Amino acid sequence: MSATPAAGLHHVTAIAGNPLRNLNFYTRTLGLRLVKKTVNFDDPGTYHFYFGDEAGQPGSILTFFPWEHAAPGRGGLGQTQQTTFRVPARAIGYWTHRFIANGVAYEALEKRFGETVLSFTDPDGMSLALVGVPGAETEAGWSNGDVPAEHAIRGFHGVTLLIDDASRTGAILTDVLGFAEAGREGSIIRYRAPGAGFGRIVDIYEAKGFLPGRMGRGSVHHIAFRAADDKAQAEMAHKLVQDHGMHPTEQKDRNYFRSIYFREPGGVLFEIATDIPGFAVDEPLAALGEALKLPAFLEPHRKDIEGVLPALDEKVA
């Protein structure tokens, strides 16, 4: 695990359509590791995929609920507008060619806060970007053979939230979640978590008067922030209640982390997830993502669950 402070993004969870198409795009086209193949604990007839770096470190984890029949989402207020990944600055050319070769829809390069941004969309229309970060080449990159390690994604850069009024959301980011305001550019206010490395940026795009978004396929479902452990999480929950009038849920055991949830004032569902115990709790690091893993309370129903989950073989592609 990294020695940087336990602050910043823990994971981002989004809604996809066809599970095999989702799996192929993130593991093959983007070269992320499938670090956990499990089910939605609240809807165990559907998958929950976790993609990330080699060890599935907090700040590298993008997860999906693949709901084959989900209607397409619509961007707007109260939604995550874009989810961004870090790559070495000199890898942007490689990725542009890779997107052309793989038929990935992408946009012209732009600059944000001095960094080069390559925006693109996944097969479900989810808005993503690669951000070329000078110095990221010194961070470890994981390769599954499809994307060379030198060009590989180094975790999240961050997320951009589309919000009507940044002030109350910004106050929670700075007062509770450990971020500090780090700059402004146009309508975007940048917040940064302390320390170096991935998963430390939240940009608020303040867009008064936009239409509200609608959750669906291609939408981010929620953003999870890091807490080192249960004690740190309880302190954050206390602050949310006492100082911000929020009503976080009771703690839920997600097997790989423990979580509380609340809807922040701008409308985005936030989660606070513990760094512990992590993804190696039920299978060895070398075998992450290979077997279908179920929490203890669902293990007695494994046969039924395996019977209803869509097959992940090539013919569905």
Ligand code: ZN
């Ligand atoms: Zn989550």
